[in-house]
Amino acid sequence: MLLSGLSQRLQEILGKLRGRGRLSQADVQAAMREIKLALLEADVNYKVVKDFVAGLQEKCLGAEILTSLTPGQQVIKIVRDELTALLGGAASALAEADRGGAVYMLVGLQGAGKTTTAVKLAKRLQAKGKKPLVVSLDTHRPAAREQLAIVAEAAGIACHRPQGEEPLALARQAVDFFAQSDYDVLFLDTAGRMHLDDALMEELEAVKALVKPTEILLVLDAMTGQDAVNVAEGFSRRGLADSIVLTKLDSDTRGGAALSVRAVTGKPIKFVGVGEKSAQLEVFHPERMASQILGMGDVLTLIEKAEAAFDREQAMKLQEKLRKRQFTLEDFRSQLQQFQRLGSVEEIIGMLPGAARLGKLQFDEKEISRFDAIISSMTPAERQNPDIINGSRRRRIARGSGTSIQHVNKLLKQFELMQKLFKQFDAKMARKGRFNFPFKI
Amino acid sequence: MNLIEKLSKGLSKTRERMAATFATVFGGGAEAARELELMEEYLLLADVGPVATAKILAAAAENRRTVGLLPAVRNELLRLLSFNVRDDKKVKIFAGVNGTGKTTTVGKLAHFFRQQGKNVFVIGADTFRAAADQQLEEWCRRTNTPVFAGKPGSDPASVVFDGLHSNLARTADYVLCDTAGRLHVNKNLMQELAKLVRVAGKACPDQIDVFLTLDAGTGQNALAQVDMFSQWVQPTGLVLTKLDGTAKGGIAVALAQKFSIPIRYVGLGEGPDDLVPFSPEAYVDALLPQVKNDNRRH
Ligand SMILES: Nc1nc2c(ncn2[C@@H]2O[C@H](COP(=O)(O)OP(=O)(O)OP(=O)(O)O)[C@@H](O)[C@H]2O)c(=O)[nH]1
Ligand SMILES: [Mg+2]
Numbered sequence: 001m002l003l004s005g006l007s008q009r010l011q012e013i014l015g016k017l018r019g020r021g022r023l024s025q026a027d028v029q030a031a032m033r034e035i036k037l038a039l040l041e042a043d044v045n046y047k048v049v050k051d052f053v054a055g056l057q058e059k060c061l062g063a064e065i066l067t068s069l070t071p072g073q074q075v076i077k078i079v080r081d082e083l084t085a086l087l088g089g090a091a092s093a094l095a096e097a098d099r100g101g102a103v104y105m106l107v108g109l110q111g112a113g114k115t116t117t118a119v120k121l122a123k124r125l126q127a128k129g130k131k132p133l134v135v136s137l138d139t140h141r142p143a144a145r146e147q148l149a150i151v152a153e154a155a156g157i158a159c160h161r162p163q164g165e166e167p168l169a170l171a172r173q174a175v176d177f178f179a180q181s182d183y184d185v186l187f188l189d190t191a192g193r194m195h196l197d198d199a200l201m202e203e204l205e206a207v208k209a210l211v212k213p214t215e216i217l218l219v220l221d222a223m224t225g226q227d228a229v230n231v232a233e234g235f236s237r238r239g240l241a242d243s244i245v246l247t248k249l250d251s252d253t254r255g256g257a258a259l260s261v262r263a264v265t266g267k268p269i270k271f272v273g274v275g276e277k278s279a280q281l282e283v284f285h286p287e288r289m290a291s292q293i294l295g296m297g298d299v300l301t302l303i304e305k306a307e308a309a310f311d312r313e314q315a316m317k318l319q320e321k322l323r324k325r326q327f328t329l330e331d332f333r334s335q336l337q338q339f340q341r342l343g344s345v346e347e348i349i350g351m352l353p354g355a356a357r358l359g360k361l362q363f364d365e366k367e368i369s370r371f372d373a374i375i376s377s378m379t380p381a382e383r384q385n386p387d388i389i390n391g392s393r394r395r396r397i398a399r400g401s402g403t404s405i406q407h408v409n410k411l412l413k414q415f416e417l418m419q420k421l422f423k424q425f426d427a428k429m430a431r432k433g434r435f436n437f438p439f440k441i
Numbered sequence: 442m443n444l445i446e447k448l449s450k451g452l453s454k455t456r457e458r459m460a461a462t463f464a465t466v467f468g469g470g471a472e473a474a475r476e477l478e479l480m481e482e483y484l485l486l487a488d489v490g491p492v493a494t495a496k497i498l499a500a501a502a503e504n505r506r507t508v509g510l511l512p513a514v515r516n517e518l519l520r521l522l523s524f525n526v527r528d529d530k531k532v533k534i535f536a537g538v539n540g541t542g543k544t545t546t547v548g549k550l551a552h553f554f555r556q557q558g559k560n561v562f563v564i565g566a567d568t569f570r571a572a573a574d575q576q577l578e579e580w581c582r583r584t585n586t587p588v589f590a591g592k593p594g595s596d597p598a599s600v601v602f603d604g605l606h607s608n609l610a611r612t613a614d615y616v617l618c619d620t621a622g623r624l625h626v627n628k629n630l631m632q633e634l635a636k637l638v639r640v641a642g643k644a645c646p647d648q649i650d651v652f653l654t655l656d657a658g659t660g661q662n663a664l665a666q667v668d669m670f671s672q673w674v675q676p677t678g679l680v681l682t683k684l685d686g687t688a689k690g691g692i693a694v695a696l697a698q699k700f701s702i703p704i705r706y707v708g709l710g711e712g713p714d715d716l717v718p719f720s721p722e723a724y725v726d727a728l729l730p731q732v733k734n735d736n737r738r739h
Binding site for chain 2: 142
């Protein structure tokens with residue numbers, strides 16, 4: 001969920017600072033402890049965390065607290081910006097060949113997802129008008145070459161199968177065939193290997209020397225833990241990693257390995273695998289990865305979604321009402337309906353500044369329709385002024401809406417919380433003379 | 442090579458590097474705080490994770506005064522990892538996320554049991570991944586084990602049903618069942634697995650082990666994996682693969698602590714012999730730094 005965990009804890013630590021303009025040393029230190037923990041839970045390498053937090057501390061000390069954000073969010077923003085910077089600049093494409101066809105090698109540990117990724121990349125280039133060819137050099141794992149052939153065929157990608165049981169000989173045949181053909185991109189799938197297996201690493205070096213690849217992609221499982229730095233270092237030290245592909249990001253991993261490999265190798269992360277199908281490969285987005293590592297989900301995507309789905313007119317009216325303190329249950333309901341259009345409500349609520357402090361303010365889709373039913377069973381007077389809803393009215397509403405008194409109580413409690421939240425904004429914004437609606441509108 | 446040697450060899454690479462730092466601190470009676478800090482770092486770098494690490498250090502705090510920090514932590518780890526594993530079930534189903542080593546483990550375990558003179562039968566219920574059947578068949582050819590691999594695209598639960606009702610299954614001492622890799626967040630695939638296990642349980646009541654296969658390189662996400670798999674099937678054990686690399690598989694400690702799920706086998710390479718039953722002593726000794734002059738008491 002968005003702004004869960006870390007955000008909530010930072011909010012608690014820094015919540016008291018609202019009146020002050022700057023973060024003090026003690027505040028920052030307390031915040032850094034939480035950030036360190038969050039990064040470790042996300043599997044960022046311990047040593048990388050230590051360096052990162054040390055650098056971060058300076059950035060946060062004395063940072064001005066922006067009026068539009070709470071101090072907790074301010075720190076998160078700094079952390080996220082720093083993480084994004086560390087994870088790399090704008091998304092980059094595959095290297096282009098100087099002349100002739102481009103040759104890409106996929107390398108990595110056993111089970112990382114090289115074969116699937118080879119076909120996904122080929123498919124991607126094919127969609128851009130290229131003529132890709134895939135060849136497996138994996139003589140090691142039983143049926144590895146069959147796997148590539150089948151996956152390639154299913155994706156409509158050409159696969160060449162040289163004869164033999166020796167990777168170097170296969171590689172030679174592959175590049176010869178490629179040179180004679182009218183394919184213009186060659187993907188070489190290699191056997192998975194441990195970076196400390198000298199014999200197998202030397203074999204890769206020999207293949208590299210022979211085929212002179214345009215780019216070597218190190219394929220890494222996004223669920224990898226602390227060992228990611230050793231793997232990345234092992235391959236990159238031997239010149240066997242020019243860029244990185246992270247796989248299995250469709251799991252719920254926080255993906256701290258991304259940060260680790262970046263920090264250790266300095267090599268760009270170019271693509272991420274998000275499913276088993278050949279189309280499920282995406283360009284790497286550093287800012288999204290940063291949010292994910294912090295456990296904040298895909299903030300940017302949600303903001304985009306929110307911007308697209310939010311009704312501008314209604315939002316303006318809502319602002320007006322908030323200013324006049326006329327936020328009623330009716331408004332609450334229309335808010336919830338808007339949220340519903342955005343997909344997961346929980347995530348959207350998380351985007352409201354200060355939402356972490358609300359703690360319990362979480363709804364699922366079922367709850368929203370329940371709330372809807374409850375509000376429909378109220379009289380106009382009740383909707384306008386919920387204070388009058390006493391015990392007997394609650395019973396009546398529960399019966400009318402087919403829910404229970406607990407449900408009615410919960411709704412009223414959450415409405416109250418939301419009202420409180422908006423009042424805070426209202427007061428703050430009145431001081432500043434402007435009102436920043438949670439979503440950009 | 443015996444088990445301890447094999448395990449230690451697998452884990453020794455990173456350990457050597459760390460042990461150098463450690464010897465100066467633990468051997469030399471350095472300040473308590475520094476010692477604790479180093480141990481914390483050590484456990485975190487092994488993927489034990491912040492939560493479990495804190496708990497282990499807290500639990501070790503008491504004994505530390507009498508036996509020293511390293512032995513205290515060692516004892517706590519042994520306590521966490523010593524499972525009371527009951528008698529083996531006949532049918533073992535291997536499940537887990539993609540690429541963790543399920544198929545290879547089935548191949549290696551078949552070899553392991555066959556070396557003990559057992560009758561083994563293998564069922565290939567990965568009908569999804571390309572060439573999964575051929576991979577498994579090749580493993581079984583190597584180890585001379587009868588195998589029934591389902592046709593690509595067929596229903597995995599039906600494959601298991603047919604396999605378990607065959608004569609080969611009836612006469613076997615062990616039936617090992619390979620399944621397709623699946624992410625724990627994929628509800629459809631988890632339902633599919635639950636159905637497969639249910640069908641197996643009907644065919645062979647009380648005879649089912651579900652072993653989650655876990656790559657030793659996995660980080661904290663393994664907690665989510667076990668959590669989710671446990672909601673759909675009841676895993677009875679864990680196989681920790683790829684301990685022959687630099688990854689230490691410390692996440693297994695966190696899993697033991699949170700779920701009490703026993704580790705059953707350990708994978709140490711890609712050859713048929715590279716699988717050993719889990720031994721807490723060997724694992725913990727391979728995990729922790731070895732210091733010559735520590736005053737460990739048994
Ligand atoms: N070094 C090493 N490699 C292993 C070990 N166990 C499995 N592997 C390798 O890891 C890769 C993946 O193993 P598989 O057995 O195909 O994994 P899987 O879980 O069946 O994979 P899917 O069916 O695709 O989900 C192969 O290259 C294996 O040889 C191990 O203990 N050590
Ligand atoms: Mg398999």
